[in-house]
Amino acid sequence: MTSPEEFARLQSEMNQTVKAHWKAFLFEGILLAVLGIAALIVPPLASLATAIFLGWMFLIGGIGGLIATYWARSTPGFWWSLISAALAVLTGLLLLARPMQAVLTLTIVLGAYFLAEGVATIMYALEHRRELSGRWSWLLISGLVDIAISFMVITGLPSSAEWAIGVLVGINLLFGGATLIGMALAARNGNT
Numbered sequence: 001m002t003s004p005e006e007f008a009r010l011q012s013e014m015n016q017t018v019k020a021h022w023k024a025f026l027f028e029g030i031l032l033a034v035l036g037i038a039a040l041i042v043p044p045l046a047s048l049a050t051a052i053f054l055g056w057m058f059l060i061g062g063i064g065g066l067i068a069t070y071w072a073r074s075t076p077g078f079w080w081s082l083i084s085a086a087l088a089v090l091t092g093l094l095l096l097a098r099p100m101q102a103v104l105t106l107t108i109v110l111g112a113y114f115l116a117e118g119v120a121t122i123m124y125a126l127e128h129r130r131e132l133s134g135r136w137s138w139l140l141i142s143g144l145v146d147i148a149i150s151f152m153v154i155t156g157l158p159s160s161a162e163w164a165i166g167v168l169v170g171i172n173l174l175f176g177g178a179t180l181i182g183m184a185l186a187a188r189n190g191n192t
Helices: 004-020 022-041 043-071 078-097 099-127 133-155 164-188
Strands: none
Touching (some): 004 164, 078 099, 099 133
């Protein structure tokens, strides 16, 4: 467990690092914001790029898993590890071979995720409304928004597959970039 003194020291070191490299953070933030805006302008392309990126990640991760499993073939759980790595390779190959169908499948999974997340958040809010006093309503609203997003995505299929992933990735990149830009500018001005 980290003591308060160690935490303060780590925080001070982080602040010094950000101050020393604020230009790198600013560059990364601008790059992410531009990519986010591009994804919002052309969501079908961003959705396709996301499916292809995930395909490569599964493929590379699966190949790495096969190699590691081969090296550790005498360890317990070899067959489970081999199956897991092979499934990752297969998933990567499928995503890369049929990226448009992958976008549709990923959109269905995304819609299901938002539905489950929305229900869970609403239940959490209702269960904690006494402990969280007035703040529980924000959780309730968040859950309702998740369900609304899920409804828009699922009822709009298959056409929502063209924009859903791209729009959400774009929003994420834009806000992540804006956060890095703000952090870099604050570091430059000595306000970290």
